[in-house]
Amino acid sequence: MKAAVCKAWGLPDTLEIMELPDLVPGSGQVGIQVKAAGVNFPDVLIIQNKYQFKPELPFSPGSELSGEIYAVGEGVTHLKKGDKVIAFIGHGAFAQQVLAPAASVMPMPPGMDFDTAAAITLTYGTSHHAIVDRAQLKSGETMLVLGAAGGVGLAAIEIGKALGAKVIAAASSEEKLDICRQHGADILINYSTADLREAIKAATDGKGPDVIYDPVGGIYAEPAFRSIAWRGRYLVVGFANGEIPKLPLNLTLLKGASLVGVFWGEFAKREPKNNLAAMRELLGWLNEGKIKPHISKRYTLNETAQALNDLAARKVTGKIVIHPEE
Incomplete structure (x- = not known):
């Protein structure tokens, strides 16, 4: 699988698109084939070592995504291969595959498209x-x-x-x-x-x-x-x-x-039940048409640096997403 990789702290143009081994989920995890990944301002900061959360190098940025489960790890019973899901992870979404704790994965509501699902979490x-x-x-x-x-x-x-x-x-x-x-x-x-x-x-x-x-x-x-x-x-x-x-x-x-x-x-980590209740209310508002994410542009995985540069330069309205399979 391919991923945008941060090998050293720096600006978006230092990211490399690399071929990496396919990911195998461990106990309590699911493997997700990423269909869309939301791009957010913390992604610009995290690759420069300027964010509160500092992953170990090398890593792929990107924290929110939608996709389809391709494998489930031991002990996972509420999700199965083929499920369409939404996930929020610390990093790794700017890739064709991610591993996510099953507890942090939410089924996509019927009728929701992948871009909207990737743009609603953060x-x-x-x-x-x-x-x-x-x-x-x-x-x-x-x-x-x-x-x-x-x-x-x-x-x-x-x-x-x-x-x-x-x-x-x-x-x-x-x-x-x-x-x-x-x-x-x-x-x-x-x-x-x-x-x-x-x-x-x-x-x-x-x-x-x-x-x-x-x-x-x-x-x-x-x-x-x-x-x-x-x-x-x-x-x-x-x-x-x-x-x-x-x-x-x-x-x-x-x-x-x-x-x-x-x-x-930090709220989502410390108060997961309250966060889940908030997400349910948001999905209800989405279904009622009270909210609707504005997706202004879509990028390929090879255009990850451009997506981050556009966001940093404040050229973006609403949300932008990356399609890793393109």
């Missing part, structure tokens, strides 16, 4: 954990989403609307904002041309958003936090900008506001 899981669990967003409240046209951003918009909230989407271009509008955003802010604080003030009649969803960090964090409503919740989701902001803590006092950390991977 982005929607992160946004659900952030908005429903950590922020406890309520119907009638207002949420501001920064970097709203990215994978987690669009997921956040859809989840906010599913909960009955008013959603303000902020992004860097009119093209990206049009995608946000198509996914349900009520108000659009182009923060490359508008004064962010003034735009937020106008959009909320001076009250400020009850929840701010921030996967970007950088220069927009402080003006956004200065605009938050009384008792607001500021969700620290990630730092796609590359810069970790330094917020004056007196702002939390003045606004009676909360800074709330969001680390979905």
Whole structure:
């Protein structure tokens, strides 16, 4: 089987496409033929040794996938060869085959396509954990989403609307904002041309958003936090900008506001039952048409480096996926 392999820490162009032995599942594992693998910002960081999780070299990046089981290991009874499944693993998805603990594998709902199945785990899981669990967003409240046209951003918009909230989407271009509008955003802010604080003030009649969803960090964090409503919740989701902001803590006092950390991977590991319940709710919303992953581009395994470069350069809207068999 073939895989995109990180042999030394570096940028995406250092990845190598290699022919490797077929994988044989051990006890409690299943072997999955990968049909689609979702690409996420942590994949850009992990190959540079800049992520919280640091695998041993060499390894294949990629954490979420969909595919078909080709073999089951000893002790696995609830899954069988030929099952179509969704899996979230630490790394290894940018390959034609992966091994996954059977406990971390979920059957694909009937009628779901492989691309959608590969695009729902991390982005929607992160946004659900952030908005429903950590922020406890309520119907009638207002949420501001920064970097709203990215994978987690669009997921956040859809989840906010599913909960009955008013959603303000902020992004860097009119093209990206049009995608946000198509996914349900009520108000659009182009923060490359508008004064962010003034735009937020106008959009909320001076009250400020009850929840701010921030996967970007950088220069927009402080003006956004200065605009938050009384008792607001500021969700620290990630730092796609590359810069970790330094917020004056007196702002939390003045606004009676909360800074709330969001680390979905750790949540999924520590609270698997709660994570499974969240995924079931998401799949229910998907079936009802309340959420729909936006797949903007598909890449072959040989184009893995290009996919990661496009994501890092913020050329991507919604989700992109890799098809390892192509």
